[in-house]
Amino acid sequence: MGYRFFIADVFTDRPFTGNPLAVLPDADGLSARAMQAIAREFNFAESTFILPPSSPAFAAKVRIFTPKTEMPFAGHPTIGTAAVLAHLKRVKVPGTMVLEEGIGPVPVEMTPQGGRLVIERPVEVPAERPVREAVAAALSLAPWAVEETWFANGGVRFCFARLKDRASVDQAVLDRGAWTQNLARAWAPSLYFFAGEEKLYVRMFAPSLGIEEDPATGSAAVAIAGVFGARRPEREGTFTWLIDQGVAMGRPSRLEAIAEKRDGRVVRIKVGGATVIGAEGTIEVPAGY
Numbered sequence: 001m002g003y004r005f006f007i008a009d010v011f012t013d014r015p016f017t018g019n020p021l022a023v024l025p026d027a028d029g030l031s032a033r034a035m036q037a038i039a040r041e042f043n044f045a046e047s048t049f050i051l052p053p054s055s056p057a058f059a060a061k062v063r064i065f066t067p068k069t070e071m072p073f074a075g076h077p078t079i080g081t082a083a084v085l086a087h088l089k090r091v092k093v094p095g096t097m098v099l100e101e102g103i104g105p106v107p108v109e110m111t112p113q114g115g116r117l118v119i120e121r122p123v124e125v126p127a128e129r130p131v132r133e134a135v136a137a138a139l140s141l142a143p144w145a146v147e148e149t150w151f152a153n154g155g156v157r158f159c160f161a162r163l164k165d166r167a168s169v170d171q172a173v174l175d176r177g178a179w180t181q182n183l184a185r186a187w188a189p190s191l192y193f194f195a196g197e198e199k200l201y202v203r204m205f206a207p208s209l210g211i212e213e214d215p216a217t218g219s220a221a222v223a224i225a226g227v228f229g230a231r232r233p234e235r236e237g238t239f240t241w242l243i244d245q246g247v248a249m250g251r252p253s254r255l256e257a258i259a260e261k262r263d264g265r266v267v268r269i270k271v272g273g274a275t276v277i278g279a280e281g282t283i284e285v286p287a288g289y
Contacts, residue, residue: 002282003027003038006087010080011216011245011253011273013114017245018253018276019216021080022047023284027063032070034289039065041283045211048076050085051153059085059097068210071100073155075117075218075255075271082108082115083275089199090198103155109270111130116272116288117218118288123266124153125188134182139172154222154269157188158204166195170248174205174212192220194243200224202245216247216253221271229259229266239262245249 005024012018022042027035027049044067050059062081064071072251075242080095091097096118106120130149136142139161145168152185163169172193183189190206204214212258223245228241242254253273260268 001011001029001287002284003030003227005281005283006084006277008080008083008280009276009287011075011218011255012276013274015267015276015278016233018273019076019080019214019251020044022075023031023050023081027051030285031289032063035063035065038071038283038285045108045214046071046074048077048081051233052099052246053100057098061092061100063284064211066206066211068208070102071156071209073106073219075103075155075221076216078106079218079272080111080275082117085275086110086115096155109272112273112282114274116258116270117222119154119222119266119269119271123204123223123230123269125227125273126151129201130159130161131182132161134178134204135159135193138175138183138191140175140178141168141172145171151186151188152223152227152229153188154219154224154226156190156219158190158192158217158223159183159186159188160220160221160223160227161191161193163193163195166201168194169177169195170202172203172206176207177282178215179207180207192217197278198241200241201247202243203248204245208227214272215247215249215251216255217245218255218271221255221257222269224270225259225271226266229261229269232261234261235264244258244264248289277287
């Protein structure tokens with residue numbers, strides 16, 4: 001049976017850049033096994049499958065798969081799926097839709113220029129911290145190149161590392177042996193590493209998810225906004241970080257991460273950017289797969 005798909009480039013306003021995403025807008029009837037096989041076939045960081053929602057409160061139910069596993073939530077699949085729903089005129093633009101995902105309801109604010117996912121749950125930051133030398137070894141860098149490390153979860157767990165400079169970010173190469181020994185079974189095995197303060201230059205490796213390198217990672221940007229927003233001394237305000245990712249891959253992406261702070265707490269996080277829909281087609285799935 002044939003299933004229609006769209007390919008969207010997310011967190012960019014130019015085709016063939018950003019983070020590519022395959023979206024199947026009418027996935028009802030596909031088994032989880034078939035969804036995983038389709039995600040492996042496209043071999044993007046993620047593919048999404050749109051299903052009927054469990055309640056009229058949701059615009060759609062969305063399942064998200066990497067080439068290796070299903071995810072309860074991810075940033076660029078949420079934004080890209082919302083853009084496809086808008087393209088198909090299943091939702092009104094401008095406006096806010098709520099997607100039903102494994103993590104729960106995820107609101108997405110849509111405008112003609114793009115979309116922003118909205119997170120109002122706190123970012124989890126455990127007391128445990130990654131060992132700086134272990135992270136440096138996994139990135140094939142000298143320990144002095146890694147200035148700070150921490151774990152955080154804004155819907156997906158990541159190991160964060162602030163590096164000395166942009167050159168160190170570009171020089172990083174995943175050392176699988178060191179990663180397997182020190183991080184594969186850590187609280188968060190996926191590595192999100194960057195340089196900068198208000199404007200971040202980022203790369204991300206997630207071998208445990210089957211993602212060698214991700215061109216844009218919205219769920220990690222959620223955690224960045226939560227952590228950095230909480231660190232700011234101001235008790236009130238709205239703070240914005242611009243994130244450039246995917247440059248080293250030839251897939252430059254631009255994300256905007258926003259933290260809204262009230263009475264000393266981060267109460268709302270928004271992450272967004274533009275999306276370009278570049279292709280559509282049909283993929284055949286054998287009966288009973």
